[in-house]
Amino acid sequence: MPTHLTHWGAVEVETDGKALTSLRPWSGDPDPRDIIRNLESAQHHPARVLRPAVRRGWLESGASSRASRGDEPFVEVSWDHAIDVVSKELNRVYSEHGPSAIYGGSYGWASAGRFHHAQSQIHRFLNKLGGYVAGLGDYSYGASGVLLPHIIASAGEIMGGATSWDVVSEETELFVAFGGLSEKNSGIAPGGIGRHVARSAIEQAVARGCRFVDISPIADDTYAEAKAEWIAPRPGSDAALMLSLAFVLDSEGLADQDFLARYCVGMDRFLPYLKGDTDGVPKDPTWAERLTSIPASRISRLAREMASSRTMINLSWSMQRQQHGEQPIWLGVVLAAMLGQIGLPGGGFQHGYGSAADIGLPLRVASPPSLPQGPERVAAAIPVARISDMLLSPGTEIDFDGRKIVMPKIELIYWAGGNPFHHHQHLARLRNAFKKPATVIVHEQFWTSTARHADIVLPATMSFERDDFGAGRNDPTFFPMHALTEPAGEARDDYVIFAAIAEQLGVGEAFTGGRDAMGWLRHLYDGWQAKLNDDGVTVVDFDTFWASESIQIPVINQDQILFSEFRRTPDAHPLRTASGKIEIFSQTIASFGYDDCPGHPTWIEPDEWLGNTTTFPLQLIANQPKTRLHSQLDIGKTSQASKVGGREPLRMHPHDAAVRGLKDGDIVRVWNRRGSCLAGLVLSTALRQGVVQLSSGAWYDPDPDDPSFCRHGNPNVLTADKPSSSLSQATTATHTLVEVEKWHGPTPGLAVNRPPSFVSV
Known part of the structure; x- marks a missing residue:
């Protein structure tokens, strides 16, 4: 059976040329995931975008109708008409306003293929036209990024150079997972994943005697095979817990002073705060118990266990998607430095075991080829999570990483490969923000909320409807990805769409280089093969690769250990920090003068957490879903099977449900000051009392009369659109306070599972 690569695993498929008829996991994957079943059920779903469509008001009146965006029916048009109107509108905006008026952020995971990666395609296209406004950072780990x-190294260096799972399984004695060690998140990887290896490594570690400690409000967000001890602090109090662990290490003489002296700077600036000399508050376990609700005795014992073991500290991406999310990440590095095990086999820290499938895979000799985006012509750039601020308040100034950014005035949004109505917060505010530009153009496979809030929607192919090749980030398995079916409806590849518009705007040759998609695949592969050959690495030629199931890209060192070279010879292999060392105190960050992110890690109380429930009594955790990747293929079979009464499931502890008179299977209203949504109740003792969990990614389905009310269960109608700090301006999507009550009225119907209304003009 032909193979195909997806973000959640490789698959083997059968088709009749029009649709997938059979799908199973790739035989080479030791731990496949059921989420692949979303693929086969999605291609011909009623919500598929089949033909180019233009919002009626924009077609008739242009930008003057922007207030109706998201509320009007669409008019299906021919491809010739669609290319013509898009080309004319791009020409108008570039001519009248310049590239600083066009936002081409295109944030999202797009498809697994390397050539048809939508972000690469749109950025190359807009670069050829003169430039665009870009997004800085990401939603996944924006604060830590x-x-x-x-303080130590880039997120890419840390995650790409992660101590390999083979080393963890053989050497780690205590694995402390702050934010969990998620089975669902480690099933997926940007660009795809061939073999899932984490489960077997965890099993081997446990069999050898390694202990796992899960520090999270959700017990089952860690592999069952880890047999982890569950410690459930109040959400948002992780920094307080970690400070108290550091206090014990210091006060009991357990910190590695030699390591701190040789490899770190700033401990002398941090200790007065830790001890309470600067503010009169020692950060001891008794102090932390009041904030975290974890007994002081258990905190002290955990610190001693960490000091007496080869300890791996794992920091999940979720920990920094909250207000002041920089602080627990910084403190995780500080704890690892105090233990003195950074650079040792099985010790130190990592940011993201369990957050993506590729973390813990050893580095390859080279990444596979991808489409060059050309000379970058970024007219302006904003932190990616500040899109609503940009659209609503052009000209305002914000802080970001030591500099000032002025928000540009956007006339046109061009989006391909992503769904901001999934990633962003306070969706009623985003919906209002999306009404500000003159024009919104979207390439989409499905009628997502982003497509429904656009003016021009161009139907794009799914990955198995086009030729491509793919290998996930750090994944050594490189797959040819043959087109397996014809496109649904009139869908076209993003490349074909951009090539047609580029041709009409006079930059066709510059964009295509005179090649079709297959020409590009061969050209990119041949150049990659030649470079590897020059480096002494042999790979097969393109024709052999294209006829194969997959090939393997050699890895550099199977027994990879993060920062081992720095530990061996810090002078010869300094870090890329200002000092060349690990910065427990950062003079650079201190010089920025940010009250919400000072020069050393600090406890800063969040605005919304269980330590202050004067308005809403429950802490909502809006984590990643088990049954899809973000919002991708929410209409797929696996995702739909998880719904309760057609709504996204909300998990709640039975005690909290009993207090509210709720029972399993109830349709409930989840609400706070920003909005509300419906969800289907699922009772579970795997949650800490006072915590409810509603995963992100249910397609936003606003009530026509109230955009702050989602009928489907998207938690981002509830989350606050506020930054983690002035340093990062990153998302705080994971935590918010809510109340939950039974829904007593008629259950409203859903619009997300069908296309919007179409009219003729």
Whole structure:
């Protein structure tokens, strides 16, 4: 059976040329995931975008109708008409306003293929036209992505160079997982994943005697095979817990002073705060118990266990998707430094075991080829999570990583490969923000909320409807990805769409280089093969690769250990920080003068957490879903099977449900000051009392009369659109306070599982 690569695993498929008729996991994957079943059920779903469509008001009146965006029916048009109107509108905006008026952020995971990666396609296209406004950072680890380069290394260096799972399984004695060690998140990887290896490594570690400690409000967000001890602090109090662990290490003489002296700077600036000399508050376990609700005795014992074991500290991505999310990440690095095990086999820290499937895979000799985006012509850039602020308040100034950014005035949004109505917060506010530009153009496979809030929607192919090749980030398995079926409806590849518009705008040759998609695949592969050959690495030629099931890209060192070279010879292999060492205190960050992110890690109380429930009594955790990747293929079979009464499931502890008179299977209203949504109740003792969990990714389905009310269960109608800090301006999507009550009225119907209304003009 032909193979195909997806973000959640490789698959083997059978088709009749029009649709997938059979799908099973790739035989080479030791731990496949059921989420692949979303693929076969989605291609010909009623919500598929089949033909180019233009919002009626925009077609008739242009930008003057922007207030009706998201509320009007669409008019299906021919491809020739669609290419013509898009080309004319791009020409108008570039001519009248310039590239600083076009937002081409295109944030999202897009498809697993390397060539047809939508972000690469749209950025190359807009670069050829003169430039665009770009997004800085990401939603996944936006806070740590800005912080980590200042204190130790870039997030990419840390995750790509992660101590390999083979080493963890053989050497780690205590694995402390702050934020869990998620089975569902480690099933997926940007660009795809061939073999899932984490489960077997965890099993081997446990069999050898390694202990796992899960520090999270959700017990089952860690592999069952880890047999982990569950410690459930109040959500948002992780920094307080970690400070108290550091206090014990210091006060009991358990910190590795030699390591701190040789490899770190700033401990002398941090200790007065830790001890309470600067503010009169010692950060001891008794102090932390009041904030976290974890007994002081257990905190002290955990610190001693960490000091007496080869300890791996794991920091999940979820920990920094909250207000002041930089602080627990910084403190995780500080704890690892105090233990003195950074650079040792099985010790130190990692940011993301369990957050993506590729973390813990050893580095390859080279990444597979991808479409060059050309000379970058970024007219302006904003932190990616500040899109609503940009659209609503052009001209305002914000802080970001030590500099000031002025928000540009956007006339046109061009989006391909992503769904901001999934990633972003406070969706009623985003919906209002999306009404500000003159034009919104979207390439989409499905009628997502982003497509429904656009003016021009161009139907794009799914990955198995086009030729491509793919290998996930750090994954050594490189797959040819043959087109397996014809496109649904009139869908076209993003490349074909951009090539047609580029041709009409006079930059066709510059965009295509005179090649079709297959020409590009061969050209990119041949150049990659030649470079590897020059480096002494042999790979097969393109024709052999294209006829194969997959090939393997050699890895550099199977027994990879993060920062081992730095530990061996810190002078010869300094870090890329200002000091060349691990920065427990950062003079650079201190110089920025941010009250919400000072020069060393600090406890800063969140605005919304269980330590202050004066308004809403329950802490909502809006984590990643088990049954899809973000919002991708929410209409797929696996995702739909998880719904309760057609709504996204909300998990709640039975005690909290009993207090509210709720029972399993009830349709409930989840609400706070920003909005409300319906969900289907699922009772579970795997949650800490006072915590409810509603995963992100249910397609936003606003009530026509109230955009703050989602009938389907998207938690981002509830989350606050506020930054983690002035340093990163990153998302705080994971935590918010809510109340839950039974829904007593008629259950409203859903619009997300069908296309919007179409009219003729």
